[in-house]
Amino acid sequence: xxxxxxxxxxxxxxxxxxxxxxxxxxxxxxxxxxxxxxxxxxxxxxxxxxxxxxxxxxxxxxxxxxxxxxxxxxxxxxxxxxxxxxxxxxxxxxxxxxxxxxxxxxxxxxxxxxxxxxxxxxxxxxxxxxxxxxxxxxxxxxxxxxxxxxxxxxxxxxxxxxxxxxxxxxxxxxxxxxxxxxxxxxxxxxxxxxxxxxxxxxxxxxxxxxxxxxxxxxxxxxxxxxxxxxxxxxxxxxxxxxxxxxxxxxxxxxxxxxxxxxxxxxxxxxxxxxxxxxxxxxxxxxxxxxxxxxxxxxxxxxxxxxxxxxxxxxxxxxxxxxxxxxxxxxxxxxxxxxxxxxxxxxxxxxxxxxxxxxxxxxxxxxxxxxxxxxxxxxxx
Numbered sequence: 001x002x003x004x005x006x007x008x009x010x011x012x013x014x015x016x017x018x019x020x021x022x023x024x025x026x027x028x029x030x031x032x033x034x035x036x037x038x039x040x041x042x043x044x045x046x047x048x049x050x051x052x053x054x055x056x057x058x059x060x061x062x063x064x065x066x067x068x069x070x071x072x073x074x075x076x077x078x079x080x081x082x083x084x085x086x087x088x089x090x091x092x093x094x095x096x097x098x099x100x101x102x103x104x105x106x107x108x109x110x111x112x113x114x115x116x117x118x119x120x121x122x123x124x125x126x127x128x129x130x131x132x133x134x135x136x137x138x139x140x141x142x143x144x145x146x147x148x149x150x151x152x153x154x155x156x157x158x159x160x161x162x163x164x165x166x167x168x169x170x171x172x173x174x175x176x177x178x179x180x181x182x183x184x185x186x187x188x189x190x191x192x193x194x195x196x197x198x199x200x201x202x203x204x205x206x207x208x209x210x211x212x213x214x215x216x217x218x219x220x221x222x223x224x225x226x227x228x229x230x231x232x233x234x235x236x237x238x239x240x241x242x243x244x245x246x247x248x249x250x251x252x253x254x255x256x257x258x259x260x261x262x263x264x265x266x267x268x269x270x271x272x273x274x275x276x277x278x279x280x281x282x283x284x285x286x287x288x289x290x291x292x293x294x295x296x297x298x299x300x301x302x303x304x305x306x307x308x309x310x311x312x313x314x315x316x317x318x319x320x321x322x323x324x325x326x327x328x329x330x331x332x333x334x335x336x337x338x339x340x341x342x343x344x345x346x347x348x349x350x351x352x353x354x355x356x357x358x359x360x361x362x363x364x365x366x367x368x369x370x371x372x373x374x375x376x377x378x379x380x
Contacts, residue, residue: 004057007050007374012060016370018362026369037366038063042243043357045073045236047264050371051343051350054275056268066237066245066356076220078227078235079354080250081260081267082331084339085223086189088212088270089256090134090294090315091285093192095211097130098290101199104131108191113198115158117191118173126178130195133188134314135298139178140188143170146334147186147251157194157253161187182299182312186257193256204255215284216269221262225250235261236356238336243357246335258333264352271343271350274327278345295327295345323378326350332361340364349377 001009015037017030038046045063049056061073081088096102102111107127109116117128122139132138146169149155153166163171172187193204200207205223213221222228225248227235237245250259276282277291286294297311297318311318319326324344331339336358343350351371353364372379 004052007052008058008060011050011367011370011374014370014374015363015366016373018366018369024365024369026366026373028373034062034363034367037363038357041357041359041363042239042241043355043360043363044239044243044245045077045079045356046360046363047073047077047079047352047354048367049264049268049352050375051268051272051275051352052348052375054272054281054348056265056272059265063356065234067239067243068237068245073236074234075265076234076263078220078222078231078261078263079339079356080236080238080248080258080331080333080337081262081339081341081354082258082333082337083186084267084329084331084341085256085258085260086331087316087329087341088208088260089189089192091270091274092208092211093130093134093196094290094294094314095285096196096199098287102130102195104134105129108133108195111199112191112195115161115194115198118171120174122174122177126180128174128178128191130192131298131314132178133185133192135312136182136184136188137179137299137312138185138188138191139174139176139180139183140185140191141170141173141175142183142185143187145170147254149252154252157190157197160190160251160254161194182301186254189257190254193254196256212270212285216266216273218262218266218269221260221266223255223259223261225252225255225259225261227261231261236337238333239357240336241358249334249337258331264354267339267341267354268350268352271341271352275343275345275348275350291345319379321378326377326379330361330364336360338364340368342368344377347377349375 148168150166155167338360
């Protein structure tokens with residue numbers, strides 16, 4: 001048995017419990033088999049990629065695409081990355097910053113052409129910038145109304161931004177002085193999508209394909225919905241906390257905040273590229289200097305907010321202690337898909353965790369701590 005196989009067996013048979021007291025705390029004395037956890041939390045399918053020494057150490061596909069068909073997961077099964085999509089959106093935006101097409105600190109309305117952020121009393125002295133949108137400090141509403149739209153109709157992105165029929169979400173508005181505080185905003189990333197489409201004249205999914213998917217050979221990845229031919233039948237269905245299969249909850253025009261569908265291996269290619277670029281070993285999308293800028297802390301939360309994430313960086317979160325630093329981005333789409341991306345560019349450790357159940361979020365957190373203990377990540 002190889003070292004990787006030993007690590008894999010240890011992890012799958014020793015999943016730790018987690019309690020929450022401001023932040024996740026692993027209970028290492030409580031151990032369970034992964035299959036038991038999945039059955040207990042009614043999570044039908046799970047895909048895992050573990051990174052060690054800047055390369056894939058092992059992968060796992062456990063379960064089925066959905067409980068209606070019971071089709072087993074395969075290496076070509078796509079999961080929803082949900083809000084982890086924002087990390088790719090950030091890299092795409094920074095790619096055009098590095099090319100000089102965008103400026104992180106410029107008033108974003110100066111570059112927006114087909115739509116503008118509505119000005120109000122909060123934008124009189126401080127403006128919404130790309131930097132602030134990437135760090136959720138632009139003052140943009142969340143929205144609390146989510147991203148619904150009228151059945152059988154397809155809203156444009158501008159209709160989403162304006163909150164106009166057939167879109168059913170709240171319109172974009174600035175509700176506090178840009179830069180004054182942090183408020184996680186999906187709509188802020190829809191503004192970034194419009195910005196990128198305006199300055200390039202290309203669709204967002206075409207930009208993502210040209211700049212990220214093709215250079216990294218992410219051949220099982222898409223932002224589009226409905227899913228392109230050949231993808232739909234091998235993409236998981238979401239499942240509620242009760243284990244009921246539901247239709248996919250992706251959006252038809254607002255892609256940038258949470259619409260990525262991909263395999264866990266594809267997403268690991270993105271993770272590894274960032275880790276390698278940070279160390280000057282690759283620059284397929286961003287240079288070493290830009291990746292290091294991306295990983296700089298922009299706002300510190302302390303140990304009790306955002307599930308223990310201690311810092312906001314450009315499009316990602318950071319967890320740091322005196323021994324190590326990790327960048328990460330979780331994701332969760334209603335009615336029941338979850339994703340977790342995490343990596344350390346200094347030690348070469350990392351993982352991608354994707355599931356098709358509402359309670360998969362908890363299993364992802366348990367897996368992160370279990371993997372961290374097994375590989376001695378000095379994590380948390």
